[in-house]
Amino acid sequence: MRIKLEKRREPSMAMLVTTPIASVLLTMLIGIVVFDLIGIDGFKAVVDIFLSPLLVSYKWQDVAVKAAPLIIIALGLSMGNRAQVWNIGAEGQYVIGALCSAGVGIAFGQTGGFFVVLLMIAAGVAGGGLWAAVPAWLRTKFNVNEILSSLMLTYVSFQVLGYLVGGPWKDPNGRNFPATAPLADSQTLPVWPDSTVHLGVLIALILPFVFWVIMARSEFGYQVRVVGSSTTAARHGGFDSKRTIWATLIIGGAMAGLAGAFEFVGVLHKMDLGFPSGYGFTAIIVAFLGRLNPFGCLIAGIVLAVTYVGGQMAQTSVHIPNSTAGIFQAMMLFFILASDILVRYRIRLIASTKAAGV
Amino acid sequence: MASPARLELTGITKRFPGVLANDNVGFSVKPGEIHALLGENGAGKSTLVKMIYGIMQPDAGEIRWDGQRISVPNPKVARKLGIGMVFQHFSLFEAMTVLENIALGMDAKIPARELESRILAVMGQYGLKLEPHRIVSTLSVGERQRIEIVRALLLNPKLLIMDEPTSVLTPQEVEQLFAVLRKLAEEGCSILYISHKLHEIKALCDTATILRGGQLVDTCDPAVETSRSMAEKMIGGSLKDISRVAGREFGATKLAVKALSLAADGPFGTALSDISFNVRAGEIFGVAGVAGNGQNALLLALSGEATNADPASVTVDGVAVGHMQARARRGHGMGSVPEERNGHAAVPIFTLADNAVLTARDRLGMVRAGLIDAKAARTYAGEVIEAFSVKATGPGAMAESLSGGNLQKYIMGREILQKPQVLIVSQPTWGVDAGAAAAIHQALVDLAATGSAIVVISQDLDELLSLCDTMAVINGGRLSRPMAVADAKIDEIGLLMGGIHGDVAHAH
Numbered sequence: 001m002r003i004k005l006e007k008r009r010e011p012s013m014a015m016l017v018t019t020p021i022a023s024v025l026l027t028m029l030i031g032i033v034v035f036d037l038i039g040i041d042g043f044k045a046v047v048d049i050f051l052s053p054l055l056v057s058y059k060w061q062d063v064a065v066k067a068a069p070l071i072i073i074a075l076g077l078s079m080g081n082r083a084q085v086w087n088i089g090a091e092g093q094y095v096i097g098a099l100c101s102a103g104v105g106i107a108f109g110q111t112g113g114f115f116v117v118l119l120m121i122a123a124g125v126a127g128g129g130l131w132a133a134v135p136a137w138l139r140t141k142f143n144v145n146e147i148l149s150s151l152m153l154t155y156v157s158f159q160v161l162g163y164l165v166g167g168p169w170k171d172p173n174g175r176n177f178p179a180t181a182p183l184a185d186s187q188t189l190p191v192w193p194d195s196t197v198h199l200g201v202l203i204a205l206i207l208p209f210v211f212w213v214i215m216a217r218s219e220f221g222y223q224v225r226v227v228g229s230s231t232t233a234a235r236h237g238g239f240d241s242k243r244t245i246w247a248t249l250i251i252g253g254a255m256a257g258l259a260g261a262f263e264f265v266g267v268l269h270k271m272d273l274g275f276p277s278g279y280g281f282t283a284i285i286v287a288f289l290g291r292l293n294p295f296g297c298l299i300a301g302i303v304l305a306v307t308y309v310g311g312q313m314a315q316t317s318v319h320i321p322n323s324t325a326g327i328f329q330a331m332m333l334f335f336i337l338a339s340d341i342l343v344r345y346r347i348r349l350i351a352s353t354k355a356a357g358v
Numbered sequence: 359m360a361s362p363a364r365l366e367l368t369g370i371t372k373r374f375p376g377v378l379a380n381d382n383v384g385f386s387v388k389p390g391e392i393h394a395l396l397g398e399n400g401a402g403k404s405t406l407v408k409m410i411y412g413i414m415q416p417d418a419g420e421i422r423w424d425g426q427r428i429s430v431p432n433p434k435v436a437r438k439l440g441i442g443m444v445f446q447h448f449s450l451f452e453a454m455t456v457l458e459n460i461a462l463g464m465d466a467k468i469p470a471r472e473l474e475s476r477i478l479a480v481m482g483q484y485g486l487k488l489e490p491h492r493i494v495s496t497l498s499v500g501e502r503q504r505i506e507i508v509r510a511l512l513l514n515p516k517l518l519i520m521d522e523p524t525s526v527l528t529p530q531e532v533e534q535l536f537a538v539l540r541k542l543a544e545e546g547c548s549i550l551y552i553s554h555k556l557h558e559i560k561a562l563c564d565t566a567t568i569l570r571g572g573q574l575v576d577t578c579d580p581a582v583e584t585s586r587s588m589a590e591k592m593i594g595g596s597l598k599d600i601s602r603v604a605g606r607e608f609g610a611t612k613l614a615v616k617a618l619s620l621a622a623d624g625p626f627g628t629a630l631s632d633i634s635f636n637v638r639a640g641e642i643f644g645v646a647g648v649a650g651n652g653q654n655a656l657l658l659a660l661s662g663e664a665t666n667a668d669p670a671s672v673t674v675d676g677v678a679v680g681h682m683q684a685r686a687r688r689g690h691g692m693g694s695v696p697e698e699r700n701g702h703a704a705v706p707i708f709t710l711a712d713n714a715v716l717t718a719r720d721r722l723g724m725v726r727a728g729l730i731d732a733k734a735a736r737t738y739a740g741e742v743i744e745a746f747s748v749k750a751t752g753p754g755a756m757a758e759s760l761s762g763g764n765l766q767k768y769i770m771g772r773e774i775l776q777k778p779q780v781l782i783v784s785q786p787t788w789g790v791d792a793g794a795a796a797a798i799h800q801a802l803v804d805l806a807a808t809g810s811a812i813v814v815i816s817q818d819l820d821e822l823l824s825l826c827d828t829m830a831v832i833n834g835g836r837l838s839r840p841m842a843v844a845d846a847k848i849d850e851i852g853l854l855m856g857g858i859h860g861d862v863a864h865a866h
């Protein structure tokens with residue numbers, strides 16, 4: 001018996017759906033084995049990380065609040081990836097979005113209300129979009145790879161954050177920590193009664209439908225898909241590749257900025273050095289695990305949020321560091337990328353009945 | 359008993375989801391025989407030879423080699439047995455030399471010096487002209503094919519498979535190729551030859567096996583058949599001639615090209631210089647020429663995929679469109695079909711319906727309020743499939759799942775059914791079988807009869823002579839003086855085309 005890869009005529013839908021699920025299961029399985037090998041109760045650790053947050057109802061709100069930014073950012077990134085635009089600087093766009101939002105909040109002082117909150121959110125969207133416009137400009141004008149430029153801008157955004165919260169925006173009434181003053185109550189997002197679930201979570205549930213319509217039904221989504229699969233065919237069809245790069249990068253940045261604004265206005269209410277939480281990077285995993293499909297992003301966002309919450313739970317129950325969740329997340333990305341080949345190729349077992357006449 | 363056949367197939371069957379590509383096919387090829395494999399687009403020819411060469415495995419049936427039953431799990435084993443194959447699309451590295459490319463394709467490691475002397479020996483033996491140290495990107499298509507042939511010959515093949523080798527060659531190159539193949543056959547090498555050009559089959563092959571819908575329908579002697587009779591065996595019906603209304607009059611000028619010049623696109627592109635011609639309503643204008651003389655650039659410049667600073671360099675119905683991009687030009691009634699179907703005229707991983715949207719969305723109103731009307735796209739794709747007898751599972755089939763000729767038919771149909779005022783097509787029947795080629799030609803003639811102006815860029819002189827009213831030759835990015843096909847002299851056209859290496863470059 002020999003194993004051979006044969007190209008499929010059409011990508012397999014079944015594999016498209018089952019490989020992400022298999023990746024998650026495989027990650028759990030390997031987790032169990034590896035933890036057992038290093039002397040930790042692997043089964044318990046995996047159950048805590050992947051299942052407990054779903055089983056105990058008071059953790060649901062944590063999952064929802066963490067899933068929201070992941071979903072929102074991943075939606076924007078998947079659109080870019082469909083056009084072969086690789087923005088990996090969503091974390092920076094997320095931070096800049098939140099900072100813009102904070103800037104508006106500070107400018108309004110104690111004044112709040114619907115319009116101020118709306119303006120803060122809009123500022124977040126605009127800030128994230130503008131931050132992503134820089135790599136778009138560099139790519140279309142000078143052919144600078146957006147992977148590098150967007151990533152480097154992330155580090156720039158951290159410096160901007162440090163400067164603002166440690167200097168001009170530092171809370172004058174605080175304990176001299178580098179942090180802004182908390183938002184007035186009238187400046188925060190509405191939350192579900194007796195919970196931490198803010199309005200942004202609802203929007204994160206609605207946006208996948210919006211993105212699905214754009215990607216699957218609109219001419220713009222079509223343009224993105226054509227540019228992503230062949231710029232020559234796009235030119236033949238009359239689509240401008242450069243404009244598509246601009247648009248998808250800015251939309252990706254705007255989504256990250258929106259997530260940042262929600263996190264600030266809906267959850268944290270102040271900016272400090274701990275604001276960058278890695279959502280922008282984890283969202284890359286969400287996008288791939290969700291197969292760049294808006295509904296896939298919704299589900300994958302929840303799965304990754306579960307591992308975040310579960311990681312914290314496992315910290316106390318099996319005494320493994322919180323960063324263990326990160327290892328699991330990385331493993332999932334690894335498996336999903338590796339299993340990609342099964343979508344385009346099929347495995348054939350060839351019985352070597354008789355050796356070829358040599 | 360006589361010596362066993364070189365290759366004998368029995369009961370070969372290969373099924374793909376939804377298609378039986380080969381159904382119980384059996385025939386044999388004698389040593390030294392040149393054996394043609396004929397059939398319509400999608401008949402299963404490529405699939406069959408891929409199984410002989412080990413790229414695919416048959417579901418059932420057996421392959422015998424010199425009387426021994428064999429299995430060919432991969433091409434490497436095939437090559438060891440003495441089976442060579444030359445594909446229509448070459449796998450060469452542009453930036454490397456001929457020698458390096460051949461070395462990379464060898465299974466065994468051979469020192470460069472020894473390889474070079476063996477290459478020179480093989481080339482000398484068969485009269486193949488090729489410079490081992492030239493960079494591939496500077497070579498013509500014919501020369502590139504020679505690399506593939508040399509690569510195959512270095513292995514002393516006992517069977518050489520060629521899948522549509524001549525669709526990209528000039529008539530002279532075809533003659534040279536045939537000389538090589540005849541010499542090989544004389545020395546006892548068998549040749550399995552796939553082509554849609556039936557007069558070539560008559561000139562070259564000893565036997566022809568005809569497939570239809572995956573089944574073997576006939577084996578015949580091309581010498582006693584006519585091109586027409588073989589074509590009719592392939593399609594299982596009678597072939598139609600192009601019918602046109604006699605004594606047609608041309609209308610006003612629809613497409614006017616004036617002093618069109620365009621810088622070369624990259625180091626290997628060809629610049630266009632000072633091209634002028636007019637095409638009237640109802641006229642079919644042919645552009646002949648050897649590949650690589652600016653045909654691509656001309657198509658891009660006319661279709662709007664390359665724009666020109668001077669708006670008046672291209673006018674459609676009196677409107678200067680030279681500065682407009684493809685989409686805007688379509689808005690003025692222009693349509694185009696580039697020669698490369700995969701990734702240029704069509705997106706391989708899109709369905710046929712989605713591919714309809716690519717060029718037909720504006721003219722046929724498939725976009726409303728920014729949203730694509732998927733039903734309109736499906737309906738139109740269905741109409742094209744129906745009108746051009748495209749073999750596909752339906753509008754939802756992926757473009758890449760169609761056989762080469764069928765995708766070509768679909769793309770041609772997609773443009774023609776939009777009834778463009780001006781249509782520019784390149785290699786309209788490239789890889790298309792005789793029946794379908796006739797259908798495409800007829801559709802072009804019918805479109806012209808409705809008052810459209812058509813430009814056909816083709817390397818197939820016979821196609822241009824039978825289809826066009828007027829033609830010109832492109833050479834080194836310049837276009838010769840147009841001549842009426844009725845009084846064109848073949849020798850003159852041949853000379854203009856052959857002028858590639860300098861002599862007749864300035865024909866006007």
Ligand SMILES: Nc1ncnc2c1ncn2[C@@H]1O[C@H](COP(=O)(O)OP(=O)(O)OP(=O)(O)O)[C@@H](O)[C@H]1O
Binds near residue numbers: 749760
């Ligand atoms: N890998 C595959 N998966 C599914 N269907 C396939 C595959 N390869 C070929 N087919 C189908 O099998 C049939 C035969 O295809 P094949 O490429 O052998 O045709 P062909 O005779 O070479 O045609 P052409 O003259 O157009 O090149 C077609 O219907 C094609 O769509």
Ligand SMILES: [Mg+2]
Binds near residue numbers: 403404761
């Ligand atoms: Mg074929």
